[in-house]
Amino acid sequence: MLSTIGIHESVGAVFRPEALRDALEDIDPDVRIVSTGDLGGCDALVTLAYDNAFLEADLEWIHSIQAGVDRFPFDALESTGITLTNSTGIHGDAVGETVAGYMLSFARGLHHYRDNEADHEWDRQDWDVPFTLGEESVCVVGLGTLGRGVAARADALGMDVVGVKRTPIPVDHVGTVYPSGELKTTVAEARFVVVTVPLTDRTEGLIGTAELSAMRSDAVLINVARGRVLDQTALVDALETGTIGGAALDVFETEPLPADSPLWGMENVIVTPHAAAATGAYYRRIATLVRENVRRRDDGEGLANRVV
Numbered sequence: 455m456l457s458t459i460g461i462h463e464s465v466g467a468v469f470r471p472e473a474l475r476d477a478l479e480d481i482d483p484d485v486r487i488v489s490t491g492d493l494g495g496c497d498a499l500v501t502l503a504y505d506n507a508f509l510e511a512d513l514e515w516i517h518s519i520q521a522g523v524d525r526f527p528f529d530a531l532e533s534t535g536i537t538l539t540n541s542t543g544i545h546g547d548a549v550g551e552t553v554a555g556y557m558l559s560f561a562r563g564l565h566h567y568r569d570n571e572a573d574h575e576w577d578r579q580d581w582d583v584p585f586t587l588g589e590e591s592v593c594v595v596g597l598g599t600l601g602r603g604v605a606a607r608a609d610a611l612g613m614d615v616v617g618v619k620r621t622p623i624p625v626d627h628v629g630t631v632y633p634s635g636e637l638k639t640t641v642a643e644a645r646f647v648v649v650t651v652p653l654t655d656r657t658e659g660l661i662g663t664a665e666l667s668a669m670r671s672d673a674v675l676i677n678v679a680r681g682r683v684l685d686q687t688a689l690v691d692a693l694e695t696g697t698i699g700g701a702a703l704d705v706f707e708t709e710p711l712p713a714d715s716p717l718w719g720m721e722n723v724i725v726t727p728h729a730a731a732a733t734g735a736y737y738r739r740i741a742t743l744v745r746e747n748v749r750r751r752d753d754g755e756g757l758a759n760r761v762v
């Protein structure tokens with residue numbers, strides 16, 4: 455039985471730590487908000503950040519409030535005997551809606567009008583620039599929680615949806631699923647390419663010069679996965695040379711995106727601050743995952759969303 459679950463103060467970047475603590479009032483272990491220097495007595499930790507000090511503490515279990523756990527050292531956790539679980543499964547709706555928003559903005563020119571509004575400027579886009587999503591196609595690269603959330607919303611908007619998956623089995627709301635080996639030919643057809651794969655050794659730099667060059671000149675690249683899945687230098691080059699038509703980016707090689715990044719100044723780029731999954735309900739979803747895994751642990755079952 456767990457005695458104390460720490461909620462690491464780093465979760466404060468996503469929601470109020472007290473909100474999660476209060477939502478977990480009903481479970482047996484004590485739940486308290488902790489800092490890295492104050493992990494004594496905790497046998498489990500719910501966290502956003504990773505610190506090597508976690509390996510020195512007496513933790514049995516760490517739960518990441520993010521789906522992406524690329525910042526965690528799997529081998530070191532395994533050899534220390536710490537179980538790692540992640541928050542895959544809870545972001546399909548929020549990220550799906552954010553991606554739908556990016557696509558609608560490009561189709562209807564909303565970000566241009568919002569920019570003009572700052573200058574009190576009444577100026578329509580050229581007659582042949584706006585389009586409607588129902589006549590367009592989207593290629594979703596990675597069909598897990600995020601990818602399926604995007605596909606469902608794109609399908610509801612009447613778009614032609616294709617996807618790329620390591621094992622190309624049928625997926626709801628996706629017209630055709632192609633194997634990863636066909637990535638370059640699959641992205642070539644789409645007006646929008648949405649990247650939703652985890653960052654791993656195999657996906658780092660997955661979208662680089664070759665893939666960007668294969669895309670349509672009016673295509674928009676959307677990255678809601680991790681910055682390093684995309685070669686950001688190659689992307690800037692593709693945008694500057696008109697190889698592709700635009701980008702919507704929530705994640706970057708370096709976060710926060712440095713003030714001198716050329717991406718900030720590009721009219722055909724939407725930058726959001728790693729906020730695609732944000733929702734006021736986030737802490738409740740984490741509470742549900744943590745509560746379920748406390749129950750599983752008590753009942754001797756394997757933990758859900760176990761990574762290590």
Ligand code: NAD
Pocket residue numbers: 521522523541542543544545549595596597598599600601618619620634650651652653656657678679680704705728729730731732
């Ligand atoms: P998930 O585990 O549900 O889905 C990931 C999918 O990618 C799986 O289906 C997996 O098979 C597939 N995949 C892995 N490698 C692939 C490859 N080479 N080609 C094609 N498919 C591949 O995870 P998720 O919840 O959908 O999240 C995916 C990633 O998105 C996370 O790891 C995280 O890095 C990122 N993410 C970002 C935000 C945000 O706020 N922007 C929010 C949640 C997740």
